[in-house]
Amino acid sequence: MLKILSGKQVKTLDAAHIEFNGITSLDLMEKAALAFVAWWKTIPLNDALQIHIFCGAGNNGGDGFAIARLLHQSGRVVAVFKCFDELAKMSPEAFSNMEKLPSEIQQKVWSEFDPDSDGILIDAFLGVGFSGRLRSEAVEVIQRINSFAGKKVSVDIPSGLPSDELLDGPCVEADYTATFAFPKLSLLFPEHSQVTGEMVLLDIGIGDEEYSRFSGSCFFLRENDIAGVHRKFHRFSHKGDFGKILIVAGSKGKMGAAILSCTAALRTGSGLVTSLVAEEERQIVQISVPEAMVTFSLPQDLSKFDAIAIGPGIGVGRNAELLATIFKNYTNPIVLDADAITILSQNPELLALVPKGSILTPHLTEFDRILGKTENHQDRLAKASEFCQKWNLNLLIKGANSVICLADGRHIFNSSGTQFMATGGAGDVLTGMLTSFLGQGYSEERAMICGVFQHGLAGEIAGRKKRRGTIASDIIEAIPDTFVELGIS
């Protein structure tokens, strides 16, 4: 899995990569620029438009000069705007790439840029080398960039955004950020979504193993991480191997939560799904999900279930007792979602009873409810680590780039998903998927990795056709396609 390094570690990573592969830093910059231009050709930006490239004096600017040359070579109309006044301040790579600019590319200074121009702007002013408070001229450059009405694409990181910290000052407000090698941590903070726009990760040939010598507890989960995590089943596998699970979900008026969780678990591969619901609500489940069994009271022997989930749509009323009973009579990890999380926050004495290794799946509001109000994502992740270690539990913080927080302090950021998944019931689907994988014998970590990634991928598949019309049932329908896309039997 790809490790997320700090901005300061980038130089050491580059140096090691360059030495190991016998290439120069200029070669690596060329790879970055080539990757950027290859991606550029895939995005829906009008080819005929003028491209304005703002270049700083460091290697981010160097990327910009190289990109200018390559875009010019592929027939685009390019102008470069230099954001520095002394050549002496330039990095050798930036200088070298500036020297390589063909004479047809106009070279101007940033103050000559007319923000009312047509076209597209590429921001290669400041990258991960930015630190401290922006100097006053840099603030003016950023203001000029932001006053441009057209689309803005940031190279590596929006200029002014610190790579690992919260934004505390002006910053380029990008429509796209194309980041190299690994996503900079700050690109994954929800509070920065307004400045990062759509984030894409561009491969510049640094292998995952080259990150191993660096310390770090943050990881980025991608498609190629999934297949190796799955269990293999064979032709003699029977439904018992695929797990018997119990889902405690739904209440009067919220039975959809039970139906969505149970159907998602079945579509994820569960052998036998039992739904615990109030007797008067049973028909709705039996008619909507005939493959699921229904029980009206908590079975005496819970150990016959390979996994249990509790929470979606159960209501907070008297369910604290139910939670306590399950915790006392079941030793395997449980998936706790939605109302179960609220109940825990109202009855904190129950936390000590939750089976070790259980998975709590709060969205941001539920997170604050159970762990206390958080100011920002940095604060949230720190609190999450403390909580997971203290109680020996796992948290899956839901949102764009959902984060898996493990008791050993690791944070795994998910890369799959789309804004079209912001729809009622999507969380119930995730609960069903996580419980299904636990029931199929996956460790909590593996269940969360496969569950969160495939949930996001199912949302992407559904969203390709249905866009903002995507509903939770569409995500469920797409779960089997995720196995097909990932080549998993």
Ligand SMILES: NC(=O)C1=CN([C@@H]2O[C@H](COP(=O)(O)OP(=O)(O)OC[C@H]3O[C@@H](n4cnc5c(N)ncnc54)[C@H](OP(=O)(O)O)[C@@H]3O)[C@@H](O)[C@H]2O)[C@H](O)CC1
């Ligand atoms: N592996 C990779 O990811 C690769 C990344 N590349 C690109 O390189 C940059 C990092 O380049 P670096 O030269 O280290 O730094 P930057 O260009 O990001 O920034 C240096 C310039 O920023 C100025 N600066 C710094 N702090 C401030 C501030 N507070 N106010 C104003 N200006 C500031 C600094 O000016 P100085 O006068 O202080 O020197 C520099 O001009 C990375 O982001 C990628 O884009 C490689 O191309 C390939 C591999």
Ligand SMILES: [K+]
């Ligand atoms: K930039």
